[in-house]
Amino acid sequence: MIETTASAGTGFDAAKPDAESRRGGFHRELSYLLVGFPLAVGTFVAIVTGLSFGIGCAAVVFGLPLLVRTLHAARSFAAAERRRVEHLTGRPLPPHHYQDVQGQTTLARWFGALSDRQAWRDVLHVLVAFPLRLVGFCFAVTWVVGGIGEVLYGAWSWSIPRDDGTRGLVDLMTGIEARWADIAFNMVVGVVLLATAVPVVRAFAALQVSLSRALLTNEKQALRARAETLDAGRRGAVAAEAQTLRRLERDLHDGPQQRLVRLTMDLEAVARRLDSDDPDRARPLVDDMLTQTHEALGEIRALSRGIAPPVLADRGLVAALAAAAARCPVPVTLDTRFDERRRFAPVVENTAYFVVTEALTNVAKHAGAGACTVTVTVDGTVLRAEVRDDGHGGAHLGKGHGLAGLADRLAAVEGTMDLVSPVGGPTMLTASIPLRGVGEGEGPHHGGGGDEARG
Incomplete structure (x- = not known):
């Protein structure tokens, strides 16, 4: 699994903040330090406890799953810290990468999670960040709360009980026993603390952000994994196109x-x-x-x-899917939860149409279903197509099966496919296709029409 964000430099002040950031920067940095400490206590206790029991019980059955759960918890804590850092800096962090263990056996998923470098870097971040957040919290409270208290020393110092022999710091240093001297000295200390609070708080916030950048991101590994994924998608696209051409040749011949x-x-x-x-x-x-x-x-x-239905080019994805649903011998209910006039990039529309039509073909030929539902939604920058049938189930993504070709076709556009098909049904296939900015618009596209489009 690859999680990628736009790369933003390595320094805390690498980019100039906007006006809003300048106005609220100190308050965000202070809240970052204050909230970070209780979070650090909770995450440190959870991770240390999980590691201790997991490693101690590794020889018995529940040791490995406990370690895996601990790594998953560290991964969740790391995701929360990334969001906190991005909110503080106003810029996305560099990308990071976790191993993809989906579709594997339980034991393979366990060992895959235990061998994930980024997961152990997340654990290391929890352990190292705890003392750093403790020190940052203490300095922030001392400089801010202590500074305010010292500035207001004259307003509350009267409530402190004093014995006759009590001597203040000013009295010890200068021999002056006057109350006004004690108040003036504490107010000066408070002014100094408040005057230096901004750089002190900012320094500790920058130190913690630097630690998060160092341990919670791994741009080189993420880019390498992304390159491998794109290469695998390219090979899958070539194989899918070759298979499509062979099938087209066979259909034309027969x-x-x-x-x-x-x-x-x-x-x-x-x-x-x-x-x-x-x-x-x-x-x-x-x-x-x-x-x-x-x-x-x-x-x-x-x-x-x-190959390329004219209705898809003329009237869009919704009309093309409606025509495909009407042709299916199994009754199909089509639910498209976006404006039917909205157009996407051609590669997105073609891929979505191909996946849905091939899934409907599989339902008609192999599922033994009495009804089918197709749901297409747009969630942010992802188009999701879900095909659900009430057939006998048992479908899988093994090589040599039609669904494997769908997975290859989706990989070519950096999409993913999730299949849930227990024996006895129902079967639900979900395809996620990232939207492309080029070629996307709201108005209708005008393309070459055909008989189907005119009909």
Whole structure:
């Protein structure tokens, strides 16, 4: 799994803050330090306890899952700290990377989580950040609260009980026993503390942010993993396109080509009968040729819909999915939760259409379903298409199956697919496709129309 954010420098003040940041910077830094300490106590106790019991019980059954749970907890704590740092700095952190263990066995997921470098870096951050946050909290409270208290010393010092032999710091240093001297000295100390509170608080906040950047981000590893994912997606796209071409060639050979061969033979027979001055015998062949022509055109249109349906270019994704749902032999309920006039980048629309139509084909051929529901939503920068049927279930993503081709097609656009299909059903396939900014708009697109689009 790759989590990527825009890279922002390595220094705390690498970019100039905006006016709002300048006005509220100190308050955010102070709250960052004050809130960070109780969070550090809770996370430190949880992680140390989990590590102690997990390592101590590693020889028995529940040791490994406890360690894995501890690493997952550290991962959640790290995510919360990243959000706190981004809120404080107003800039996204560099990317980080966790190993992808989805689709593996339970034991493989455990060992995958235990071998994840970033997860152990999260644990290290919890352990190292605790003493640093403790010191930062103490300095922040001392400089801010102590400074305010010293400035107001004259207003509350009267309530302090004093013995006759009590001597203040001013009395010990200068021999002056006057109360005004004691008040003046404490007020000066308070002014100094408040005057230096901003750089002190900012320094400790910057130190903690630097620690978070060092341990909770790993830009090189994230970019390397992203490059591997893109390379795997490219290979999957090439394989998916090759498989599509082979299937298209087979369908053309078994369908329209055979009908055209028969049509040619019938034309030759009609020519021979017309030459024999017996046109009545040629009429049945002409009628049969018209039937073959209509059937060949229907098969070619069906094949073209699987490649680039005209309705998709003319009227958009919603209309194309509605046409695909109408053609499915299984009753389909289509629910699109966005404006049907909204257009996306062609690669997004083509991928979503291909995934839904192939999923419906699998439902019709293999699921034994009586009903199917297709739900398409847009969540932020991701388009999600969910296909759910009430069939007998048991579908999987093994190589050599049609669903594996869908996963490859989605990987080519950095999309993901999740399949839940227990034996006995129901089956739910969810495809997530990241939206592309280029080519996306709100108005209708005008493309070359076809018979289906006009119909």
